[in-house]
Amino acid sequence: MIDIKHLGKRFRKLVALEDINATFSAGQVVALIGPNGSGKTTLIKSILGLVRPDKGAIYFQGEELGSDGSYRARIGYMPQIGRYPDNMTIGQLLRMIRDLRGSDVSLDEELYYQFHLDRLQDKPMRGLSGGTRQKVSAALAFLFNPPVLILDEPTAGLDPVSSEVLKKKILREKAKGKLLLITSHVLSDLEDVTTHVLYLQDGRVFFQGKISELHEQTGEQRLGKAIAHLMQHATAQGELEEHEFIYIKIAN
């Protein structure tokens, strides 16, 4: 469904992504995992066309991403930090997006009601807590019933009850055969929903495959431990030596 080929992106001197190759297909729940600043959000934003990659290409359902953005009708995106026009209320915001999309697909308002956003309709966005913003973002991402869902840190800032609601929703969408890309730092959150793992570090792919393969390769049964194993393994192969050298220099 989404094919990424030799994707590269630099921000000035910082290499954010380097030669990323990946394929995501329908029915998968892919966990994008990696330390802070490893390029997860940059990768997601490249798929959405918010970041323009320097090298490589992304194919969405076989077509290279065009500049007209019409493919985004098939993507639901929940950003890490939902930033919305301050002087709009929740109701106005949702109505506006519906109006702008003008789509005829049946709306999926399940999360909207499950998060009780209908009771907060008239609250302006500027006064919302971080958690409520997350709920709005989630409701918006699922609203148009898109075949691909991209969730950036979906459970960060949500209380346990809402987090559970969202997780159940993710499972339901997975059962419908949708593709879900999820990043999260809280690995236990992802444990029971993920089917595939993409591990990024320093802008490169260190592991990609089914979750069972990850268990096999690392010999760990829990996702958290397996990732920890990967991290140590990844850093042992070079990058760290340079860091250690610097530490030694500083120590002396």
Added chain:
Amino acid sequence: MLKISRYVWSDIIRNKVVIAYTLFLLVVSLSLFQMEEDPSKAVLSLLNIILIVVPLVSMVFATIHWYNSYEFLELLLTQPISRGKVFLAEWAGISSSLAAAFFVGVGIPVLIYNGNATGVALLLVGMLLTLVFTSLAFLASVRSRDKARGIGAALMIWFYCTLIYDGLLLLLLFAFADYPMEKPTLALSCLNPVDLGRIYIMLHLDVSALMGYTGALYKDFLGTAGGTVVTLGILLLWILLPLWMAMRTFKKKDL
């Protein structure tokens, strides 16, 4: 695109600055026409105010509005809407509301008290300058992510057009005082939309006789129908060129 512009309008109406700007222009123009016996003198005074205020307000308002609606733009870009559309809709929303404010604030009094060719020329120049400076403001704000830098750049452009340019021109004229400078001056005035607008209206006001030989040359060139077309064409270029550059930058930008 019109749908997006509609949301920009509703946002602008809600924040009331443009309404205050309309009232300000209305009060200024009405009181000038009330005070002056001769409406064409009032137009001259009005011209001087407009050439300062219109660029400044268009520029500052457009820049700040751009940064304020960054979230809105970001949200739109996660939806199936192309960047070009979002950009043009935002520009159309802001520039049309500023132009409408100018039309109500200055246009109505001018058409009532001095609805001749000069009045119409003043309106045209004012509207075009509004669009020019909205485009320049967009260019300044798209180029820098930092708000303070964007607004600073916008103000620098305004300084250039209203103050620095005149100084530079004087300097140049002094330095080359021994040479015939009429034609180069004419060409140089194309480098500043405000100056171009001023000369264009002055020529309609018959005060060009006071500007000596250069004035006569201006009149010869810009006073004719062909000159009008050239002036408006250059002002149009001042709208489209920055807009096109800004859009190109925006399309390549990482958000």
